[in-house]
Amino acid sequence: MTYSKKLIKIFENPKNVGEIKDANAKARVKSSICGDIMDIYLKIGDNKIEDIKFQTFGCIASIISGSVLTEIVKGKKINDVKKINQKHILRKLNGLPPIKFHCADLALSTLKKAIKDYEKKKGK
Amino acid sequence: MKKIYLDNAATTAVDESVIKAMVPYFNEKYGNASSQHLFGQEAKRAMEESRVIIAKAIGARYDEIYFTSGGTEANNWVIKEIGFANQANDKNHIITTKIEHDCVLNSCNLMEKLGFNVTYLDVDKQGFVNPKDVENAITDKTLLVSVIHGNNEIGTIQDLQSIGRICKEKGVYFHTDACQSFTKVKINVKKIPIDLITLNAHKIHGPKGIGALYIRKGTKIGALLHGGGHEQGLRSGTENIPGIIGFARAVKIANFRDIKKMQELRDKLINGILKSIPDAKLNGPKGNKRLCNNINILFKGVEAEAIGGYLDAKAICSSTGSACSSHTLDPSHVLIAIGLSPEQANSSIRLSLSKFNTKEEINYILKILPKIIKKLRKISVFR
Numbered sequence: 001m002t003y004s005k006k007l008i009k010i011f012e013n014p015k016n017v018g019e020i021k022d023a024n025a026k027a028r029v030k031s032s033i034c035g036d037i038m039d040i041y042l043k044i045g046d047n048k049i050e051d052i053k054f055q056t057f058g059c060i061a062s063i064i065s066g067s068v069l070t071e072i073v074k075g076k077k078i079n080d081v082k083k084i085n086q087k088h089i090l091r092k093l094n095g096l097p098p099i100k101f102h103c104a105d106l107a108l109s110t111l112k113k114a115i116k117d118y119e120k121k122k123g124k
Numbered sequence: 125m126k127k128i129y130l131d132n133a134a135t136t137a138v139d140e141s142v143i144k145a146m147v148p149y150f151n152e153k154y155g156n157a158s159s160q161h162l163f164g165q166e167a168k169r170a171m172e173e174s175r176v177i178i179a180k181a182i183g184a185r186y187d188e189i190y191f192t193s194g195g196t197e198a199n200n201w202v203i204k205e206i207g208f209a210n211q212a213n214d215k216n217h218i219i220t221t222k223i224e225h226d227c228v229l230n231s232c233n234l235m236e237k238l239g240f241n242v243t244y245l246d247v248d249k250q251g252f253v254n255p256k257d258v259e260n261a262i263t264d265k266t267l268l269v270s271v272i273h274g275n276n277e278i279g280t281i282q283d284l285q286s287i288g289r290i291c292k293e294k295g296v297y298f299h300t301d302a303c304q305s306f307t308k309v310k311i312n313v314k315k316i317p318i319d320l321i322t323l324n325a326h327k328i329h330g331p332k333g334i335g336a337l338y339i340r341k342g343t344k345i346g347a348l349l350h351g352g353g354h355e356q357g358l359r360s361g362t363e364n365i366p367g368i369i370g371f372a373r374a375v376k377i378a379n380f381r382d383i384k385k386m387q388e389l390r391d392k393l394i395n396g397i398l399k400s401i402p403d404a405k406l407n408g409p410k411g412n413k414r415l416c417n418n419i420n421i422l423f424k425g426v427e428a429e430a431i432g433g434y435l436d437a438k439a440i441c442s443s444t445g446s447a448c449s450s451h452t453l454d455p456s457h458v459l460i461a462i463g464l465s466p467e468q469a470n471s472s473i474r475l476s477l478s479k480f481n482t483k484e485e486i487n488y489i490l491k492i493l494p495k496i497i498k499k500l501r502k503i504s505v506f507r
Contacts, residue, residue: 003433011433017503028505034453035466036427039505055505057467059429063503099453 003060004095011060014067016074018053025118029110033102036062038110040070044118047078054107061096061103068092069107078115084108125439128485132327132417133276133304133476134443138370139329145373146331149366157363158352167365174372181375182321183312184338190355191368194335195303196227197348198322199270201337201359202299203231205346206268206320207240210297215267221245221253222461223280224272225301229457241265250409251280251462259290268297274305277458277474278408279418281309288317297343303327303335307378308386308416319343325367329478330374334367382479386416389477389486393419396490401497407459407472417477422464423497425506428473434496435473440489443474 003011020026020041030037036058043051052074054066069089073081089104090096096104129137149170155163157171172186179186192198207218220232222244232242243261247253253271262269269291274281284300291298299320302311306323313321320343324335339345339358351360397404403424408414423431428444435442455469464472475489 008433008437011430012437014503035455035470037505055503057425057427057505059427060433062427063430 010064016070025114027113031106040110040114042114061100065104065107127439129441130475131441131443132478135326136329142370142373146366146370174368177372183314190337192335195324198337199227201348209344209346210267217241217265219243219261219269223458251278255286262294270299273300273302274415276304278420279415292317325371328374331370334371383416386477400494419475422472425504426500
C-alpha cells in the first residue's frame with residue numbers, strides 16, 4: 001500500500017489523539033469492511049466543537065483520517081459539521097488509496113454518531 | 125537510512141554468485157535447448173546439469189524434476205492435472221488444509237466448481253495438521269492430499285513422513301508445497317513417501333520466474349501446457365535457461381551454516397520482542413518445528429498495517445497478516461485457522477529473515493519496535 005509523503009507525515013504525527021475526560025459526547029464505530037474501530041470524544045459548548053479527540057484500532061489510513069477529520073471540525077459550529085460529507089474529507093486526504101476510502105468513512109460516521117449522542121443527551 | 129529487509133518469505137535478494145552464473149546465459153550461451161546446433165546443445169547440457177543438482181537436493185532422479193515458472197504454477201498444475209487425470213475411475217475428492225497458500229486454495233475452489241469435492245482440514249493452535257485427520261478424511265473417492273510443508277505465514281513445519289505413510293497405505297497421491305521450506309528443511313523422496321513436491325528459486329536467493337515440480341515416476345498427471353513437448357511432454361514452452369542455471373546455483377550454495385545463523389537471529393528477535401514488549405504473543409510453534417527464518421507476532425490492541433507503516437518509516441520492511449494491508453480486506457486465513465480472532469489476526473506482523481540479515485539489524489529492530497508499539501497503543505481504543 002502506498003501513501004503520499006504528505007499523508008505519511010500526518011501518520012507519523014497524528015493530531016488530536018487521546019480521550020477527553022470531561023467529554024459531553026462520545027461514540028465508537030467498528031468498520032464492517034475491515035474491522036477497524038474508532039472512538040471519538042467531543043467537548044461541545046455554545047453549539048461549537050471546543051475540543052475533539054480520537055483513538056483507533058486502525059491502520060495507517062484510519063489514523064490519518066482521524067487526524068485530518070478532527071482538525072477540520074475543531075472549532076466549527078455543529079450545524080456546519082453536520083454538512084460535512086465524504087467528499088470534503090477525501091479532498092483533504094488527497095492521495096488516499098481508493099481501497100482505503102472506507103477508513104475516511106469510519107472517521108466520518110464515528111463523528112456523526114458522537115454528534116447524535118450529544119443531541120440525544122441535550123434533548124433530554 | 126540503511127534499509128533492513130525482513131520480508132524474505134515474500135522474496136529474497138538474488139545471491140551475487142547466482143547472478144554471475146546466470147549472466148552468460150543471456151547473451152553468450154543464449155541457445156534454445158531444443159535446437160540441434162552448438163548453441164542449443166550448450167544450453168541443453170547446462171539445463172540438464174542443473175536438473176541433476178536440484179534432483180539430488182531432494183534425493184530424486186533427474187527425470188523426475190520438471191521446470192515451471194514458479195511455485196504458483198507448480199501448485200496449479202498438481203491440483204488441476206492430478207484431478208483431471210485421475211477422475212475417470214469415479215475419484216473426485218481432494219484433501220488439503222485451511223493454511224495453504226492462496227494458489228492451492230484457489231485452484232481447489234476451481235475444482236469444486238468443476239464438480240470435485242474438497243476437504244479443507246483444520247489445524248491446531250500452532251498450525252499443525254493431525255495425520256489422523258488426514259487418515260479419517262480419506263475415502264475411496266480421494267485422489268490427492270496436498271499439505272504445505274513450511275507455512276509461509278507462521279512457519280509451521282508439517283510431519284510429511286506420517287502423512288505420506290498414510291497416503292501411501294491408502295493409495296492416494298501426496299503433494300507438498302515446499303516453496304518456503306526448500307533447502308531449509310531436509311526433504312528426501314527416498315525416505316518420505318511423497319509423489320509431488322513444489323519447489324521454487326526466488327525464496328532461496330535465486331531468480332524470480334523459475335520453479336520446479338517433482339513428479340515421482342509412475343504418477344498419473346496430465347500436461348499443464350500443451351505445445352512443443354518440452355519437459356517430457358508435460359510442460360511445453362521454451363525453457364528459461366538463465367533462470368534454471370540460477371535456480372541450481374541457489375540450491376548448490378544453500379548450506380547448514382546459513383540455516384543455523386537464521387535460527388539464532390530468529391530466536392534472538394522472538395525472545396527480545398517477547399521480553400521487551402508486553403502483551404505480545406508468538407504465532408506458530410517454537411523451536412525446530414518452525415521455519416528457521418519465520419517470525420510472526422501478535423501485538424494486542426494495535427493494527428498491524430500501522431506497525432508496518434512506522435517500521436517502514438525507519439526503513440524496516442515487514443509484512444502483515446492484516447486485512448488492511450492486503451487487496452481483499454479479509455484477515456489472514458492462516459491466522460484465523462489457528463484460532464485467532466479477526467482483530468488478533470489484524471494485529472499480527474511477520475518478519476522473515478535471510479542469510480543476509482545481521483545481529484546489528486536485529487538489535488536495531490529491538491530498539492525501535494517497543495517504541496512503535498507504545499506509540500500505537502496510545503492511539504488505540506484498546507488500552
